[in-house]
Amino acid sequence: xxxxxxxxxxxxxxxxxxxxxxxxxxxxxxxxxxxxxxxxxxxxxxxxxxxxxxxxxxxxxxxxxxxxxxxxxxxxxxxxxxxxxxxxxxxxxxxxxxxxxxxxxxxxxxxxxxxxxxxxxxxxxxxxxxxxxxxxxxxxxxxxxxxxxxxxxxxxxxxxxxxxxxxxxxxxxxxxxxxxxxxxxxxxxxxxxxxxxxxxxxxxxxxxxxxxxxxxxxxxxxxxxxxxxxxxxxxxxxxxxxxxxxxxxxxxxxxxxxxxxxxxxxxxxxxxxxxxxxxxxxxxxxxxxxxxxxxxxxxxxxxxxxxxxxxxxxxxxxxxxxxxxxxxxxxxxxxxxxxxxxxxxxxxxxxxxxxxxxxxxxxxxxxxxxxxxxxxxxxxxxxxxxxxxxxxxxxxxxxxxxxxxxxxxxxxxxxxxxxxxxxxxxx
Ligand code: IMP
Numbered sequence: 001x002x003x004x005x006x007x008x009x010x011x012x013x014x015x016x017x018x019x020x021x022x023x024x025x026x027x028x029x030x031x032x033x034x035x036x037x038x039x040x041x042x043x044x045x046x047x048x049x050x051x052x053x054x055x056x057x058x059x060x061x062x063x064x065x066x067x068x069x070x071x072x073x074x075x076x077x078x079x080x081x082x083x084x085x086x087x088x089x090x091x092x093x094x095x096x097x098x099x100x101x102x103x104x105x106x107x108x109x110x111x112x113x114x115x116x117x118x119x120x121x122x123x124x125x126x127x128x129x130x131x132x133x134x135x136x137x138x139x140x141x142x143x144x145x146x147x148x149x150x151x152x153x154x155x156x157x158x159x160x161x162x163x164x165x166x167x168x169x170x171x172x173x174x175x176x177x178x179x180x181x182x183x184x185x186x187x188x189x190x191x192x193x194x195x196x197x198x199x200x201x202x203x204x205x206x207x208x209x210x211x212x213x214x215x216x217x218x219x220x221x222x223x224x225x226x227x228x229x230x231x232x233x234x235x236x237x238x239x240x241x242x243x244x245x246x247x248x249x250x251x252x253x254x255x256x257x258x259x260x261x262x263x264x265x266x267x268x269x270x271x272x273x274x275x276x277x278x279x280x281x282x283x284x285x286x287x288x289x290x291x292x293x294x295x296x297x298x299x300x301x302x303x304x305x306x307x308x309x310x311x312x313x314x315x316x317x318x319x320x321x322x323x324x325x326x327x328x329x330x331x332x333x334x335x336x337x338x339x340x341x342x343x344x345x346x347x348x349x350x351x352x353x354x355x356x357x358x359x360x361x362x363x364x365x366x367x368x369x370x371x372x373x374x375x376x377x378x379x380x381x382x383x384x385x386x387x388x389x390x391x392x393x394x395x396x397x398x399x400x401x402x403x404x405x406x407x408x409x410x411x412x413x414x415x416x417x418x419x420x421x422x423x424x425x426x427x
Pocket of ligand 1: 013038125127128129131133222223237239
């Protein structure tokens with residue numbers, strides 16, 4: 001079982017960090033393939049909480065080599081802040097290997113992210129402000145800076161100058177900001193060159209060689225299906241492909257090397273930032289979910305928007321990503337309700353649809369149709385076997401499994417590493 005992808009199926013924050021961690025020691029390499037430090041992967045080990053934004057969550061698994069793939073955008077300051085932060089807490093972790101082709105987030109990308117959001121006013125996306133979108137724009141516009149450029153200071157400087165030529169005009173003339181100095185940016189980037197140099201790799205070659213040797217490679221998704229620039233609620237999405245296909249383009253491994261795709265599904269729904277969210281609760285029930293689930297952004301601290309489980313949202317993600325298994329997270333958060341609504345379809349402009357709509361206007365107009373599931377009162381955080389869950393809780397999981405058309409192989413019942421019920425082996 002060498003190639004395994006872990007992917008979010010909703011709007012992020014499904015608990016992918018926990019799912020990755022649960023795969024544990026059988027994994028030889030953990031690779032991030034998309035996004036950057038807009039992610040917030042929380043892992044709780046021995047009661048201690050760790051939040052990784054850029055580093056693969058699998059870095060806490062000491063047996064695994066970690067890799068940052070070419071599809072990731074890298075803020076070097078954040079990379080070293082996170083690595084040094086772990087070391088300061090006594091965690092012995094190795095420096096991740098970093099693809100030579102990964103793009104670098106610079107200070108001007110962060111500035112542009114913030115000023116364009118402010119300029120957009122009501123039309124803002126609600127980005128994390130980390131410079132993610134502008135860095136991917138530069139990549140596609142072919143004016144990006146890549147990790148390999150750190151190996152050639154002169155070329156790096158030329159590229160920064162070229163990239164800033166147009167941006168400085170925009171910053172000064174449109175946004176009324178000061179010009180950014182190319183020498184300073186180059187200096188900032190080169191400040192990390194010596195430290196990163198030994199870890200720069202040809203990611204595709206490395207991973208293919210390891211897969212040839214029979215090693216288990218875990219492709220760790222960030223964000224989620226509905227934040228994907230192609231498949232998500234465009235334009236309220238991130239600028240990369242967090243979906244399973246992104247694991248191939250974002251690392252240099254062909255689709256025939258992927259054996260399993262694990263979709264991570266939260267037992268209810270959350271979203272941060274702007275954009276449509278059919279089952280969103282704007283009342284006391286939403287606040288209760290937020291409080292019980294600790295639903296505050298791990299990256300920006302923003303309160304997450306909360307709502308009931310939306311089955312068509314997850315069903316479409318399972319199909320597009322080709323999920324073979326689902327890891328259901330945060331089931332324990334739903335303990336205590338008399339009844340739990342599950343969205344099984346929508347009313348869209350007077351018509352019923354049981355599948356996720358095709359167009360953005362339909363998504364905006366979709367009113368959820370709920371099936372009421374009986375709740376359960378017991379605390380389930382100490383349960384480790386499915387048949388020991390309360391009967392109504394088992395029925396909730398079984399109904400979800402039916403609706404999302406994918407087998408549920410693991411269930412998270414608390415934040416701790418050991419708080420999981422495994423139904424099928426994942427590795
Ligand atoms: P960006 O990725 O910073 O450009 O933000 C674009 C959208 O994706 C915003 O709505 C963010 O809140 C959302 N987003 C980005 N990363 C994450 C994540 O890891 N979890 C949840 N939402 C995210």
